[in-house]
Amino acid sequence: MKPVPLRSPTVDGVSASPRRRTGLALLALPCILLVVLGAFLWSGQVRQPQAAVQPPAPREAMVDVLDGPTGSERVQIDVTLHSPVDTPAPAILLAHGFGGSKDETDQQARELVARGFTVLTYSARGFGRSTGQIALNSPDYEVADARQLLDWLARQPEVLRDRDGDPRVGVTGGSYGGALALMLAGTDPRVDAISPVMTYNDLGQALLPNNATQAGIGGTTPAGGSFNPDGVFKQAWTGLLFAAGGVPKPGALPTCGNFTREVCAAYSEIAQYGRASQATLDLLAKSSPKTYNSRITQPTLLVQGERDTLFGLDQADANARQIAAAGAPVKTIWFAGGHDSTPPGPEVRNRIADWFAFHLGGVPPVPDPGTGFQFDIAGQPQRDGDVPVRTMTAPSYPGLRESRTPRFSLPLEGPATPVLNPPGGSPAATSSLPGAGQVLDAAGSLGQSLARDLPGQVAVFGTKPLEEQTLISGTPRTRLSIASVPGQPQPTDAVLFAKLYDVGPDGQRRLLGNAVSPMHITDIPPDGTPKEFDVALPGIVHPVESGHRVELAVATTDQAYALPREASMHVVALAGDRAVSIPSVRATSSSAGTVPVGPLVGIGLVFLLALLLRVISAIRRKFHDDPDTRLADTPLVISGLTKSYPGKKAAVNDLSIQVERGQIVGLLGPNGAGKTTTLRMLLGLLRPSRGEIRIFGHRLQAGAPVLSRVGALVESPGFLPHLSGLDNLRHYWAATGRPMLRAHMDEVLQIAGLEASAKRKVRTYSQGMKQRLAIAQAMLGLPELLVLDEPANGLDPPQIHQMREILRRYAATGRAVLVSSHLLAEVEQTCTHVVVMQDGKLVAQGTVSEIMAVNGEATFRVDDPELAAESLRTIEGMGAVEIDGDLVHADLAGHPAAVAVNVLVAAGIAVHQVGPRRRLEDAFLQLVGEEQP
Numbered sequence: 001m002k003p004v005p006l007r008s009p010t011v012d013g014v015s016a017s018p019r020r021r022t023g024l025a026l027l028a029l030p031c032i033l034l035v036v037l038g039a040f041l042w043s044g045q046v047r048q049p050q051a052a053v054q055p056p057a058p059r060e061a062m063v064d065v066l067d068g069p070t071g072s073e074r075v076q077i078d079v080t081l082h083s084p085v086d087t088p089a090p091a092i093l094l095a096h097g098f099g100g101s102k103d104e105t106d107q108q109a110r111e112l113v114a115r116g117f118t119v120l121t122y123s124a125r126g127f128g129r130s131t132g133q134i135a136l137n138s139p140d141y142e143v144a145d146a147r148q149l150l151d152w153l154a155r156q157p158e159v160l161r162d163r164d165g166d167p168r169v170g171v172t173g174g175s176y177g178g179a180l181a182l183m184l185a186g187t188d189p190r191v192d193a194i195s196p197v198m199t200y201n202d203l204g205q206a207l208l209p210n211n212a213t214q215a216g217i218g219g220t221t222p223a224g225g226s227f228n229p230d231g232v233f234k235q236a237w238t239g240l241l242f243a244a245g246g247v248p249k250p251g252a253l254p255t256c257g258n259f260t261r262e263v264c265a266a267y268s269e270i271a272q273y274g275r276a277s278q279a280t281l282d283l284l285a286k287s288s289p290k291t292y293n294s295r296i297t298q299p300t301l302l303v304q305g306e307r308d309t310l311f312g313l314d315q316a317d318a319n320a321r322q323i324a325a326a327g328a329p330v331k332t333i334w335f336a337g338g339h340d341s342t343p344p345g346p347e348v349r350n351r352i353a354d355w356f357a358f359h360l361g362g363v364p365p366v367p368d369p370g371t372g373f374q375f376d377i378a379g380q381p382q383r384d385g386d387v388p389v390r391t392m393t394a395p396s397y398p399g400l401r402e403s404r405t406p407r408f409s410l411p412l413e414g415p416a417t418p419v420l421n422p423p424g425g426s427p428a429a430t431s432s433l434p435g436a437g438q439v440l441d442a443a444g445s446l447g448q449s450l451a452r453d454l455p456g457q458v459a460v461f462g463t464k465p466l467e468e469q470t471l472i473s474g475t476p477r478t479r480l481s482i483a484s485v486p487g488q489p490q491p492t493d494a495v496l497f498a499k500l501y502d503v504g505p506d507g508q509r510r511l512l513g514n515a516v517s518p519m520h521i522t523d524i525p526p527d528g529t530p531k532e533f534d535v536a537l538p539g540i541v542h543p544v545e546s547g548h549r550v551e552l553a554v555a556t557t558d559q560a561y562a563l564p565r566e567a568s569m570h571v572v573a574l575a576g577d578r579a580v581s582i583p584s585v586r587a588t589s590s591s592a593g594t595v596p597v598g599p600l601v602g603i604g605l606v607f608l609l610a611l612l613l614r615v616i617s618a619i620r621r622k623f624h625d626d627p628d629t630r631l632a633d634t635p636l637v638i639s640g641l642t643k644s645y646p647g648k649k650a651a652v653n654d655l656s657i658q659v660e661r662g663q664i665v666g667l668l669g670p671n672g673a674g675k676t677t678t679l680r681m682l683l684g685l686l687r688p689s690r691g692e693i694r695i696f697g698h699r700l701q702a703g704a705p706v707l708s709r710v711g712a713l714v715e716s717p718g719f720l721p722h723l724s725g726l727d728n729l730r731h732y733w734a735a736t737g738r739p740m741l742r743a744h745m746d747e748v749l750q751i752a753g754l755e756a757s758a759k760r761k762v763r764t765y766s767q768g769m770k771q772r773l774a775i776a777q778a779m780l781g782l783p784e785l786l787v788l789d790e791p792a793n794g795l796d797p798p799q800i801h802q803m804r805e806i807l808r809r810y811a812a813t814g815r816a817v818l819v820s821s822h823l824l825a826e827v828e829q830t831c832t833h834v835v836v837m838q839d840g841k842l843v844a845q846g847t848v849s850e851i852m853a854v855n856g857e858a859t860f861r862v863d864d865p866e867l868a869a870e871s872l873r874t875i876e877g878m879g880a881v882e883i884d885g886d887l888v889h890a891d892l893a894g895h896p897a898a899v900a901v902n903v904l905v906a907a908g909i910a911v912h913q914v915g916p917r918r919r920l921e922d923a924f925l926q927l928v929g930e931e932q933p
Contacts, residue, residue, distance in 0.1 A: 055113055058082045063122075065148040067132060069140040075132030077145055078102065079122040082113045083158040090168040090192075090360040091118045091159045093149060093184075095177025097198075099244025101128030105173075108349055115353045116363030118158045122149060124176070126245070126258035133260045134245055136203070136287040137179050139187060141260075146171075146184045150191075160362050166190045170356040174198050174343060175311070178303075179289050182319065185300070186292030193359035195301040195352045198338055200311045201293075201318035202227060204284035207234050208276055211498070211536045212480075212519035220399030221321060222474030222583045225314025226536035232495055232518035233274045233562035237310050237434045242267050274562035293322035299329045301355040301369075303348060305338020306376065306541045309434065309515045309560070313539030314475055324400040329371050331355070332397040334541060336376035336389045340434075340514060373397040374590070375473060375541050379741060390744075392473075392587035405474060406586060409579040410550055412478070414461030416573035418485065421495070421556040422457070425563025429453045429555045431499060431516050451511035458555040459572040462503070463580070468726075469745065470544045472512070474583030476500060476537040478552060479576030481530035482521050485569050493522040494570050497558045498535050500580070501551040502544055509551065513540040516558055524570070532575040543741060552580055589747050589782055590813060631697035635659050635785040635816040636682070640691035643677050643840075651677040653840040654691070659785070659818055659833075664811045666827035666848075667820040669837035675820045676714075678837070679789055682818075683712050695785060708738075711783035713774050713791055721763035725754060725773050728762060733780050744782045751809055752776035753802055768799035775806060786810060788819045792826060804830045849915070858897050860888045861913035862904065871907040872900055 059081040067073040080102055083089070092112050094105045102121040109119040124142055125132030135141035153159050153167045160168040170193040171181040178199025185191045200206040208231030217226050245257025256264035266280040276284070285291055300323050304316035313334060324330045335348050344352075351374075357366045372395055379388040398405040430452045453460075478498070484490040497516040501509045515538035524531050537552075544550060554572045557563055631637055636659040644650040652674040659665050669675050680686040682693055684702040692699055698706040719728045726745070733743040749755050752772045757765070765773065775791055788807075792800050800823070807830055811817050821827050827834065827848075834851045836843040844851055862868040865883045872881050872890050879891025892900060897914055904911050 053085050055085050056083055058109075062129075063149065063152050065145050067141075068144070075125055075145075076130060077122050077125065077132075077149065078129040079120055079149070079152075080106075080109075081156060081158065082109045082119040082121070084113050084116050084118065086116065087118065087158040088160040089116055089118045089158065090170070090356070090362040091120060091153050092356060093146065093153070093169055093171045093181075094119055094121045095146075095171070095173030095180045096121075096124065096127070097174045098176035098241055099127070103128070105177075111346075111349060112353055112356075115357060117353075117356065117360075118156075118160075120149065120153055124180075134258050134263065135260045136263050136284075137176065137183060138260075138287055139183060139292075142180060143183050143187060146180060147188050150188060154190075162190075162192075168192055168360055168362060170194060170360055172197065172352055172356075175339070179203075179287075182289035182296065182300075183292050185298050186289070186295040189297075191298055193299045193301075193356055194296075195303060195355055196289075196319070197303040197344060197352075198305050198308060198311060199289070199315070199319075201288065201315045201322070202285070202290045203288045204276065204281050205231060206311055206315060207238050207284070208232065208270070209234065209518050210520045211517035212496075212521055212533045214531075214533050217477050217534045217536050219321070220404040221317050222398055222405040222585050223313035223317035223539040224321070224399075224536070225312070225317065225475060225539070226534065227314075227318070228520075230275075230520045230522060232520050233270055233276075234310075234518075234560065235271065235274075235562045236560040238267070238270070240434050242271075289319060290322065293319060294326050296323045296326055297328050299331075299355070299359045301331045301333070301352060303333045303335060303344060303352065305341065306334050306336055306378070306539075307341035307513065308338030309513075310339040312515065314536065317475075317539070320397055320400060324397075330397065330400065331369060331371045332373050334375035336378040336541075371396055373585070373587070375585070375587070377471070377541060377543060379739075391590050392585070393590040394585055394587040398585055405583045407581050407583050409577065409581055410463045410466075410470075411577075411579045412461040412463060412552060412574055413578075414459070414574065416483075416571050417459035418569055418571050419459050419496075419554070419556050420456045421564055421566075421568045423567040424565050425557055427454060428557035428559045428563060429457060429497070430559055431497070431511055431514065431555075434560065451509070451514065453553055453555050454557065457557055458553050460551055460553050461574055462551040463549050465505070465547050465549050466544055468546045469740070470582065471584050471746070472540055472542050472544065472582050473585040473587075474541075475539040476583065477581040478535050478537065478579070479532060479574075480535055480554065481532045481573045481575040482524060483528050483530040483571045483573075484524050484526050485571065486526075486528040488569065490524070490526060490570070491564070491566055491568050492524050492526065493520065494524060494568060495520055495556070495561075495564055496572065497555045497561070498537055499553050499555070500537055500540070501553060502542065503549040503551050504545075505547050512542050513538045515540070516555075516560075518558070518561055528571075530571075530573065530575070534576075537580070545740065550580065586750075588750065588813065589744055626699055628694060628697040628699075631694055633661065633696070634694075635661060635696060636818065637694045638678075638682075638691070639694070641678070641681065641688055641693065642690040643674075643681060643686060644689045650689075650840050652681070652688075655837070655840070655842050656691075657835050657842065657845055659816050661784075661814050661816055662811055663833050664807055664817040664819065664831045665833045665835060666831035667818060667835050667837070668824070668827065669843075672839075673837040674840035675837060676789060677840075679712075679714060679787060679818075679820060682787060683707070683710070683714065708736075708781070709783055710785045710787060711778040711780065712787040713778040714787070714789045717774050717777060719762045719770065719773065722761060724759045724761055725765065725769075725776075726758040728773070729777055729780060732777055736781075738781065743780050745780070747782060748776045748779045751779060752806055768795045768802075771795055771799070772803065772806070775803065779810065782813075782815070784815050786815065786817045788817065790821055791819060792821060792823055800826055857889065857891050858900065859913075859915055860890065860900070860904065860911055861886055862888060863910040863912070867907060868904055868909050871903050871909065875900065875903060 061079050062076045063079050064074045065077055067075045094109055096105050101123040105121045109121050112119045123130040125145055126134035154161055154165045162168055171184055171191055172195040173181050174197040178196030181194045181196045185194045205227045210228040210231035211226045213226045213228045245259050248257055266283050269280055270276050302316050302320055304313055320330050320332050335344055354366045354369050357363050358369055372393060374391055374393050377390045482494060496519045499516045500512045502512055503509050517537050638655055638657045641652055641655040642650055643652040667675050681688050684707060695706045749758050752775055754772060754776060807817050831848055833847050835845040865886055865888050868888045869881045869883050872878055877893050879893040882889045901911055
């Protein structure tokens, strides 16, 4: 019997295990690098290979649009049309943020063009070269401009149209441009899909927030806020935005930049008095997506930053609730950035492009992005300034349909505390400074030094040290009370600022999100009777480590907000259940984390140093990793692997296999086939006699760093019976010396199905639970390659079924599993691929169905067996065909099953099922030469 044809472990046709270079090659390598260096120095840059066909150059234009509701005049909008090679194509209208222009969207436009879209970038009225005055996304001005740009797009030959005047178009943009996307979708049915980024729902609440209410904070979504009237003026951010209005253009008031007179008057009013009249609130509401979200039916991808004191997570939450209520499909992404940090990076921009590719069509297809929920967990900044980020995924944004956001309470302690608002509101506490988030993220110590509360102005309440890591993902809530001081003249209202700190065992405090929740409390009884109210704290994503405490601080001042000028003193205390309610979304990790790569400094010097190191490494290649970059994303490549002992037959002989991401590969073979020896060499426990093993492109050696990306269960570990399962895992992970946050303890316990029993002592575990705990231990850190030797040992059938689901869920995250097992029926149901060994050699490898169909016999379940058999017999060279009820068994004699299916369908026969005729056990016995029963 010939083995199943194997795919050689190569990349682009080149062997994955290159032979050692000769001395001549070692001399040639530095010469080649010197030539490259010379070309670099001569040209000033390393040139990238040119595509065979370049897209056309972007086309600039000034588009005339009617100005305002009367249309008596015209303004000009400066646009650039980027088009791909193949046109007509679906279009993307790409809007910019406030104070910017079309130039800031150029990079994203080029990325979208590379995906096959026609992209229109433009400078909104009053910005860049565009004329007209800024009306804050007024439906009569900016939104009307965008509708006329859609008219212009529909006339361009590069744009795919659904009908005359109706372009196939998606709209995206950040901040100001994100609100434009929402409002345009709510007013123009020609828009087919949108992706607003870092934007607002209610501009009045964004600039004058009030996070306190007596009505209670309801809702089941993770970041639902408390949008209440009489808010506190966000003067620092608003001042920056007004300054971004630019130098006045002809016809504008000298003190108003490029703003309309109505917008200028509204800002002047708020800036002077710290309050907004009804006319100003109406103006802001008219320029807010909340007014139009109920009309949005287009698929919507909401992208919001987690480090954003301008437009917080509560704004995106409100958009999601309103659009979902209108019946539109909604997907939500929270990324580790925002107005206080960084804009969306390439990964998030690629998700936006995927959203449009699926919902607009007309470009290379992508899988359905669904309507799930993704959020990032940012780790501590590294010494080089990079921040590791882990992305979590949930099936849907909780609370939009049926599910609720899980919440739990952390009890707070602390006495009622008098707090003073000083005369004139100065000096004031420092917490949320516009744009300071990037500075705060740069170094933890600097962030701690900037966030300061002043003595006498703050009441502090805290939790006890947490027993286990706690993930905050959304808007925490609490209940407070405020009372006047009897006998002293006091105003009947007060302004307060609530915020959360993460306090470590060493006493260092970290302000979560660098954000505060402003509160305006009115009608405070003058007789000292406490007035209770609910508070929505800043929306954040943050893991609080075990041993840390959470502190709730309530201050009277904050430099980012307008403060009461009148001195006052009030007493702040805990109320209700004296706790903080923490949202914690159930999600699984969908990425092991990415580390942003900063720009290279002194590239010429680095290049010369790299050349020297490359020559040295070539000479000492035997002792170095020598990674193969072509295999950097391939979990495992084994090439020519041999293990022999003196005077004995080789235990493993010239073995070559490859394992890809997402695969569950079963390693099969009779006793003595070499399976365990192979696994021991794979884990660096045995040294191969010949050949090599590469894990993610790195040559494997004992103690190689790349082994940190591998989890293994070769023999059942000995757990300490007097400790809980969770403590056993913690002690094991601590012994590796890696940070506890990287253990992904919650995700591992969830995958292994041990969440409910993690805190029970191991001596109370059944054998099956101990085996699942062993698998969980192998999964700690969510290794990208999981190696398991007989993981079903000691498990009964229900437990084996649970293990099967564990491995499937694990591989579904994009990781790979290599499992050795004697349970062939279980391998058949669990594994995607199989490797068969005998006498240390490879007998066959391929998908399970390929292995089971070694002899070419297949079974078809059809509606007309007689006609099906007759049709199959007409295929030239077909073997025997048998009828068994509604099944037809056929010897395909080398024909692909697809050929037989095509013949059956052409004959009008309904084919309900196609598969190999026999079981994996039969194929295994045949491949290893054993007699079949």
